[in-house]
Amino acid sequence: MASMPRLQRENRMKGFTLIELLVFIANAIIAYFVGRYLSEKWGTIGWFIGVPAGFFCLIGAAKVVLFISSRAMPIRPMCRNGKCGANDYKFLKITKDGSVFQCRCGDKYFRLRAAARFLEVLPDGSLRPYMKRKPFGKWQPDQDQPPHLPVSLANH
Numbered sequence: 001m002a003s004m005p006r007l008q009r010e011n012r013m014k015g016f017t018l019i020e021l022l023v024f025i026a027n028a029i030i031a032y033f034v035g036r037y038l039s040e041k042w043g044t045i046g047w048f049i050g051v052p053a054g055f056f057c058l059i060g061a062a063k064v065v066l067f068i069s070s071r072a073m074p075i076r077p078m079c080r081n082g083k084c085g086a087n088d089y090k091f092l093k094i095t096k097d098g099s100v101f102q103c104r105c106g107d108k109y110f111r112l113r114a115a116a117r118f119l120e121v122l123p124d125g126s127l128r129p130y131m132k133r134k135p136f137g138k139w140q141p142d143q144d145q146p147p148h149l150p151v152s153l154a155n156h
Contacts, residue, residue, distance in 0.1 A: 030054045076111070077118055077131040077139035079103035117142060
């Protein structure tokens with residue numbers, strides 16, 4: 001029998017991270033209680049329905065939380081024209097300092113990697129502050145000075 005390649009064997013032996021383990025345990029507990037509750041009402045068939053339903057409860061709850069948080073705290077602000085939302089940007093380029101995006105209106109923006117700041121890229125490649133966001137906050141106008149970046153963003 002041929003042995004597995006070393007990298008594949010090492011990845012297979014990793015196991016769970018702590019967060020994955022805690023999520024799995026929480027999921028198993030929820031599945032147990034949903035199965036137990038339904039088994040009291042429907043007998044053995046309740047276990048067969050309740051355990052899978054319990055596993056999907058946590059997944060559904062996580063999706064609802066992610067959906068609500070993406071609406072309350074979008075990853076990108078509305079464009080300067082007020083026509084383009086967070087999902088209306090097209091990724092153009094990544095640099096060591098951040099990423100360049102373009103909205104549907106054609107305006108270009110630069111998202112700083114180090115901070116939640118969105119800067120407008122002017123036609124000459126210079127940056128003008130546009131919006132910033134504090135952790136767990138909404139986008140708000142940015143009055144700070146733009147950072148000095150060595151790369152011109154005019155042609156990107």
